[in-house]
Structure formats: C-alpha cells, structure tokens
Amino acid sequence: MSSVNSKKKIVKLAMIAAIIVAVCAGISMAWESKYPSGTWRYKITINIDTPDGVKTGSAVREVTVRTGQLNLPGATPHKIPKGEAVVVDLGKGQLLFALTSFDDYQIVFRAFPYDGGGTTVEGIEYYSHLKNAKTFLVPEQLRFVRFKNINDPKTVEEVKGQNLEASFGKGYKFNSASIEMTGELVTWGIEKYLPWLRGLKANLDGSYGRSSNKLSNALDVGNFRKR
Numbered sequence: 643m644s645s646v647n648s649k650k651k652i653v654k655l656a657m658i659a660a661i662i663v664a665v666c667a668g669i670s671m672a673w674e675s676k677y678p679s680g681t682w683r684y685k686i687t688i689n690i691d692t693p694d695g696v697k698t699g700s701a702v703r704e705v706t707v708r709t710g711q712l713n714l715p716g717a718t719p720h721k722i723p724k725g726e727a728v729v730v731d732l733g734k735g736q737l738l739f740a741l742t743s744f745d746d747y748q749i750v751f752r753a754f755p756y757d758g759g760g761t762t763v764e765g766i767e768y769y770s771h772l773k774n775a776k777t778f779l780v781p782e783q784l785r786f787v788r789f790k791n792i793n794d795p796k797t798v799e800e801v802k803g804q805n806l807e808a809s810f811g812k813g814y815k816f817n818s819a820s821i822e823m824t825g826e827l828v829t830w831g832i833e834k835y836l837p838w839l840r841g842l843k844a845n846l847d848g849s850y851g852r853s854s855n856k857l858s859n860a861l862d863v864g865n866f867r868k869r
Contacts, residue, residue, distance in 0.1 A: 678709055678763055678766055678767070679706065679707060679708040679709060679766065680706070680707055680766035680767065680769060680770035681704060681705065681706040681707075681770065682704070682705055682750070682769045682770055682772065682823060683702055683703065683704045683705075683823070683824050683825065683826065683827075683828065684702070684703060684705075684749070684750050684753075684821055684822065684823050684824060685700055685701070685702045685703075685821070685822050685823075685824045685826060686700060686701055686703070686728050686740065686749075686779070686784075686819065686820070686821050687699070687700040687728075687819065687820050687822075688700070688728050688730050688738075688740055688784070688818075688819045689817040689818045689819070690730050690732060690738060690806065690814065690815070690816060690817055691813070691814065691815040691816075691817045692732050692733060692810075692813060692814055693812070693813035693814075694733055696817055697730055697731060697732050697733065698730065699728045699729050699730030699731065699738070699740075700728060700829075701725060701726050701727065701728040701729075701740075701829050702725065702824060702826045702827065702828050702829045703723065703724065703725025703726070703742070703746060703828060704723070704724040704725055704828045705721065705722070705723055705724070705746065705747040705750060705769075706721075706722040706724070707719050707720070707721050707722075707747065707760070707761050707766050707769075708720040708722070709761070709763060709766065718761075719761040721745075721747045721761070723742065723743075723744070723745075723746035723747050723868050724828055724868050724869060725742060725746070725828050725829070725867075725868060726742065726829060726830060726831075726832045726866065726867045726868075727739045727740055727741050727742050727832060727865065727866045727867070728740040728784075729832060729835055731835075732810060732814065735792075736788070736810055737788060737789070737792065737835055738786055738788055738801065738806075738810075739786065739787050739788065739866065740784045740785065740786055740819075741784075741785045741786070741787060741861070741865045741866065742864065742865055742866065742867070742868055743785070743864075743865060744864065746868070747760070749779075749783065749821065750769065750821070750823075752783070753775075753777050753779070753821045754769075754772060754775050754777070754823070756768045756769065772823050773823060774823070775822065775823045776820060776821070776822035776823070777820065777821060777822075778818060778819065778820050778821075779819040779820060779821055780819075781802075781803025781804050781816050781819070782803070782804075783819075784803060784819060786800070786801035786802070786803050787799060787800055787801055787857070787861070788801050788809055788810075792835070792836070793838070795836075795838055795842070795846040795847070795858060796846060796847050796848075796856075796858045797858075798846055798857050798858050798861060799857065800857055803816050804816065830867075832866055832867055836866065839863060839866055839867060842862070842863045843863070844862060844863075845858065845859050845860070845861065845862045846858040846859070846861050846862065847859050
C-alpha cells in the first residue's frame with residue numbers, strides 16, 4: 643500500500659514540476675516577445691605591410707543587446723560587448739593591438755547602418771539575422787597601441803594607423819582592415835601575448851582611477867579583453 647502511495651506521490655510531484663517548467667517557459671516566451679534581445683558576432687581582420695610581407699591578425703567579437711522595459715521612463719537597452727583586441731604579430735618581436743572598448747557594439751552599427759536604430763526592437767531583429775555582410779574599415783575607425791616592453795604594461799604607446807613607420811620603422815604600413823558578420827565562435831587567447839593580463843584588475847599602471855595623463859593610466863583590462 644505504501645509503495646502505491648509513494649508512486650502516486652512521485653507522479654504528482656512530476657506533474658507539478660512539469661507544470662512549473664511550462665509556466666516558466668511561457669513567462670520566458672512572453673517576456674522575450676515583449677522585451678526582445680539579440681546576439682550577433684562580427685570578425686575584424688587587419689592586414690599590415692611589413693618588410694617581410696603582409697602580416698594578418700583577426701578577432702571574432704560578440705554583442706548582446708537586451709531591450710528590457712523600453713517603455714519605462716529613462717529605460718535604455720543593455721549592451722554587452724564580448725571579445726578581445728585584435729593582435730597582429732609583425733615579426734621580430736613586434737606586436738600591434740587594435741583595442742576593444744565599452745562601446746564596441748557601435749562599430750557594427752556604423753559599418754552596416756539600420757535606419758531605425760540598432761538598439762530598437764526592429765534593429766535587434768535586423769542585426770540578429772544579418773548574414774554575409776562585409777565592408778572595409780579605415781585606420782581612424784580603430785585604436786592601435788603597442789608595448790615598448792611586452793612584459794611591462796606601463797610601456798604602452800599609442801600607434802597611429804596612418805603612420806605605422808613612426809612606431810615600427812621603415813616598411814611598416816597599414817594595408818587594409820575589414821569587418822564582417824559571422825557565425826564563428828568568439829576568439830580568446832590574448833594572454834598568449836600578454837600573460838600579465840590574467841592578473842590585471844585595474845589600469846595598466848596598476849592604479850584604480852584616473853590620476854595622470856599617461857596612456858597606461860587611461861587603459862585597463864577592458865581595452866584588451868571583455869568577457
């Protein structure tokens with residue numbers, strides 16, 4: 643008798659669990675329908691002329707936009723960029739970095755404009771399904787840096803994309819850069835070039851605020867990696 647009651651109790655609990663799951667799924671679908679979100683990935687590829695030929699670096703980054711309750715006063719979409727700086731190994735121990743930033747999502751909007759606005763419900767739908775889109779970037783659309791000593795983050799220096807020879811010497815020139823929508827996975831691994839990045843929790847100079855005009859005080863881990 644107790645065995646029968648136990649089975650009935652198990653069946654009842656299973657039914658309750660199924661109902662809870664169904665209700666949660668329904669709520670989730672209703673929320674997504676009213677307050678949609680979207681995720682898309684893009685790949686940036688950079689080609690640099692060097693005395694030893696063209697050197698290439700690329701990175702796949704991701705953007706998620708969540709609308710939330712846009713009908714609330716002052717409510718704005720939540721933008722979540724993810725990915726790393728593009729690293730171009732120029733050879734002879736020289737590395738060029740094209741940085742990430744908090745507003746990385748904007749580069750897709752500028753490259754592939756949508757008239758209705760990228761963070762609107764319609765814009766999210768548009769970019770979430772945008773395929774086979776590719777265009778070229780100019781140096782001014784990217785922020786480049788290098789390190790005089792790759793093991794010392796405080797030696798970071800700004801690099802002008804239009805004048806790479808000023809930083810790397812004769813024969814180094816910007817060749818081309820492109821951005822394309824992709825289904826590839828986000829690329830990770832910048833710590834291979836910057837092992838100290840793993841333990842960095844502050845600005846490159848080790849500070850936690852803006853205390854000088856030095857570039858190492860203005861840049862932090864988020865300019866090289868966003869998880």
